[in-house]
Amino acid sequence: MTSATSTLASPDVQTVKPVFLAADDLKSAASILYKAYHDDPLFMDIFRADDEGYGSRLRAAIREEISAFWEAKQPMIGLFDEGRLLAVACIIQPDASIGPNRFWHWRLKMLLTAGYIGTRQMVEKEQRVRAHIPYQRYHMLSFIGVHPDHQHHGLGHLLMGAIDSVVEEDQSSEGVAVYVTLPKCLSFFEHDRYQMLTELTVSRIQGHIMFRSRQDSA
Template identity: 35%
Template sequence: MPDTVAEVRLLDSGYSREVRSLLYHAYRHEPTFAYLFDADRPGFDQRVRATVRELVNRHFLEDLPAIGLLIEERLVGVALIAPPQRRLDITESWAWRMRMLLTTGLGCTRRYLDYHAAVLGCLPPGPYHILPLLGVHPEFQGKRLGERLLDALHAWCAEDGGSQGLVLDTGNARYLEFYQRHGYQELGEVALGPIREHVLFHPNPRPEASLAGGG
């Protein structure tokens, strides 16, 4: 089957509603979110939806970059990007924390903040881009769109000479091999109850000059 043709586009806040819907559908069955937001307790879907809404709204309010994949103007894949110098802004916002408390409760908010801090704790010193959220809509998975999205992300981040690469994390074992196959290296592992969250790093290409021999 030929690859599905998708357009890569840098998104602005006008796509906020579509981004929230896509990421909700992408994350509602993820094991990490099932643990963080207590899937066995009533209201889980609402907590996931509220969390995605607050993260996406804050992302665009901070004017942070987002890359989307579109097929015939429908958003089918998206990645939110936190540049090195601004990667902590969202969870340090008291307004964001208060909205999370009101929509997901104290326990889930605390669990999310602990998870976020543990992931950042795996990073060595240095400037990196971080992906807070990324996903392909479930209706469009299995069409190599995840690879298309990663290729676009790697190319975009490589243009920033002040960044060493791209960091993401996953608690879904079936994605781990996929990321490793695309050049990601494991930086560390975070225990989230029964979930093992893997923190992964994709280095930016080294400048051509560094490939030349010295002497």
């Protein structure tokens, strides 16, 4: 599905549909996630927001992450309205090969574009988060973002419903985890029945690991 992210009238939530992303949606998805995470304190710390080139490093990191998701055939859900991509979520499945170590060429590209420190901290972040999740088989919500022009219209909750459906379809999954670093987002996940597991400081930034058990998706 070809998508665009231009500033247009607010969509009718009743007509917005969740769809798995196609190859030609990835560029628009990366753009939405770049805007969503540009002011995230963890990404600002990892990719050195105070140093010149922060935007380029963050953009490159998100681009490589999305490419890795696509190559590993992991679920990337988009909300579309008349061909426009409005929101994106990227999920790691329980048995995915896209774990903390990623692919060797992902690391190489990240080193060349995002830098050694940023690459190392991205890997360490996921390793530390997973080490604090007391489950064996679960999905991981890695990225979620709504286009800035279409926020506060219920799209985030619609996207969460699509995520729940993906988790519910996997009978072996115990649920879905997420690492939240923006305090204002805690209530958003709590509204969808995510429970607090623990606080965790990564790269000097305090965050919260939250989990929604699969039975809560019923």
